[in-house]
Amino acid sequence: MNKALLYFIIFLLAACNTSQNKSTAVYFGGEIVNPTSEYVVLFKGDIALDTAYLDQNNRFTFQLDSVDEGLHHFYHFPEEQYVILERGDSIQLRLNTVDFDESLVFSGTNDQVNNFLLEMFLVNEQEEELIYTYYELEPESFRNKIDSLKNIKLEALNNLSLEAELSDAGMEIAKAGIMYTSYIFKEAYPFYHKRKKGEKSMHNLPPDFYDYRADIKYDENGLSYYRPYYNFMKYHLGNLSYMDCKNGCETENMMAKNQLHFNQHKLKLIDSLIKQNELRDNLFRNVAMDYLLKYDKEENIEIFIKEFHQLSGNNRHIHEINGLYDGVRNLQPQKELPEFLVYDSEGNKVSIKDIGKDRMVVFYFWSAPRKRHFTNMINRINLLKEKYPDYTFIGLNVRTDHARWNNMLEVSQLDKNEQFWTENFEEVAHTLIVYDPNRSIIANDGIIVDAFANVYTSF
Numbered sequence: 001m002n003k004a005l006l007y008f009i010i011f012l013l014a015a016c017n018t019s020q021n022k023s024t025a026v027y028f029g030g031e032i033v034n035p036t037s038e039y040v041v042l043f044k045g046d047i048a049l050d051t052a053y054l055d056q057n058n059r060f061t062f063q064l065d066s067v068d069e070g071l072h073h074f075y076h077f078p079e080e081q082y083v084i085l086e087r088g089d090s091i092q093l094r095l096n097t098v099d100f101d102e103s104l105v106f107s108g109t110n111d112q113v114n115n116f117l118l119e120m121f122l123v124n125e126q127e128e129e130l131i132y133t134y135y136e137l138e139p140e141s142f143r144n145k146i147d148s149l150k151n152i153k154l155e156a157l158n159n160l161s162l163e164a165e166l167s168d169a170g171m172e173i174a175k176a177g178i179m180y181t182s183y184i185f186k187e188a189y190p191f192y193h194k195r196k197k198g199e200k201s202m203h204n205l206p207p208d209f210y211d212y213r214a215d216i217k218y219d220e221n222g223l224s225y226y227r228p229y230y231n232f233m234k235y236h237l238g239n240l241s242y243m244d245c246k247n248g249c250e251t252e253n254m255m256a257k258n259q260l261h262f263n264q265h266k267l268k269l270i271d272s273l274i275k276q277n278e279l280r281d282n283l284f285r286n287v288a289m290d291y292l293l294k295y296d297k298e299e300n301i302e303i304f305i306k307e308f309h310q311l312s313g314n315n316r317h318i319h320e321i322n323g324l325y326d327g328v329r330n331l332q333p334q335k336e337l338p339e340f341l342v343y344d345s346e347g348n349k350v351s352i353k354d355i356g357k358d359r360m361v362v363f364y365f366w367s368a369p370r371k372r373h374f375t376n377m378i379n380r381i382n383l384l385k386e387k388y389p390d391y392t393f394i395g396l397n398v399r400t401d402h403a404r405w406n407n408m409l410e411v412s413q414l415d416k417n418e419q420f421w422t423e424n425f426e427e428v429a430h431t432l433i434v435y436d437p438n439r440s441i442i443a444n445d446g447i448i449v450d451a452f453a454n455v456y457t458s459f
């Protein structure tokens with residue numbers, strides 16, 4: 001046969017084939033009641049696929065030609081939640097930000113599995129307290145309790161799959177969520193049990209206690225951003241690192257006293273166990289954040305960061321980690337407050353160094369959309385003001401629209417001399433290391449006393 005003709009026939013066949021398939025285009029939209037920002041962002045892993053602005057009816061729409069099937073998440077400041085998207089899907093949601101997760105409902109294609117995922121999320125939240133009481137139990141009874149909670153959920157999923165048509169991908173994600181959630185508690189058990197019972201050493205476990213570990217997949221591509229899976233990995237690595245140190249290192253209980261040493265175990269374990277890039281980078285990042293935010297001695301964090309660079313120098317989060325490292329180093333006691341610019345209520349730029357001049361200052365942070373945190377914080381600060389009349393308490397506002405901030409100063413009758421607005425949260429986070437919302441910075445005449453104080457526990 002003539003080659004050109006052959007190609008032409010192949011081309012025709014291919015063209016026919018695609019037109020016969022159902023459309024791959026994906027529609028994802030919905031309505032947000034009481035919006036807390038103007039837009040919604042859709043993510044696959046850490047990649048933002050698209051941003052959709054709300055219209056005058058608070059509705060948003062994503063229209064994608066196709067998707068990489070599976071777990072996605074959408075973000076509407078300051079919350080996020082999962083959505084499974086597959087080719088040809090048309091999904092609607094409705095939510096009210098007053099009760100973000102509780103009010104969220106999906107409809108359209110793939111709605112059953114998405115609503116199921118959400119229901120599991122809420123059930124897991126509710127179960128937390130109950131499971132915490134189980135940690136006192138002996139290993140066998142603990143395992144039975146956890147397994148029976150797991151089996152109830154598996155049965156619910158099974159029933160759903162009988163009445164609804166679940167896709168393989170949806171089924172797998174839902175099942176993984178149930179399984180890994182139950183594994184988390186088993187990884188945590190020896191540590192929580194010891195602490196709750198006040199036992200001197202780790203409780204002996206039956207030899208088959210960790211049997212489920214044979215089913216763990218370390219390279220599950222589509223799950224690296226899925227909370228149950230990712231959280232499991234964190235607990236699992238913590239457990240393995242502890243055991244590794246206990247069995248392999250000479251000094252007993254070294255890790256309890258030495259954060260650097262324990263975290264070095266973690267780095268080595270991640271390096272040897274996790275090959276999937278995204279998960280590996282994220283877990284490495286998690287160790288770095290966790291360790292650096294414990295504010296170890298300067299010479300220790302230097303050793304840590306060197307080792308980190310050796311194992312994960314090309315980490316996708318390396319700028320953030322290096323920034324955090326620099327930030328933590330710059331905020332050591334006895335150093336000067338950084339030259340960081342904020343705005344007063346009249347719109348003038350002021351350096352926090354100048355705010356701290358000639359007085360004892362406590363900087364604390366708040367954000368308007370986090371209403372409960374704001375109320376608690378202001379109450380707490382009022383209490384501290386009475387207790388420590390020598391200190392000036394300075395509120396630094398983050399992640400709030402400027403007009404809204406000004407309005408809140410009026411409505412909540414905050415002292416304008418003690419309130420400042422920050423423009424760029426990334427910058428605040430990097431320079432002042434704001435990861436913990438209850439963080440505060442104590443300084444005396446511009447010199448840092450404790451840059452990692454907590455408004456609840458440090459006073």
Ligand SMILES: [Zn+2]
Binds near residue numbers: 244249261
């Ligand atoms: Zn060790």
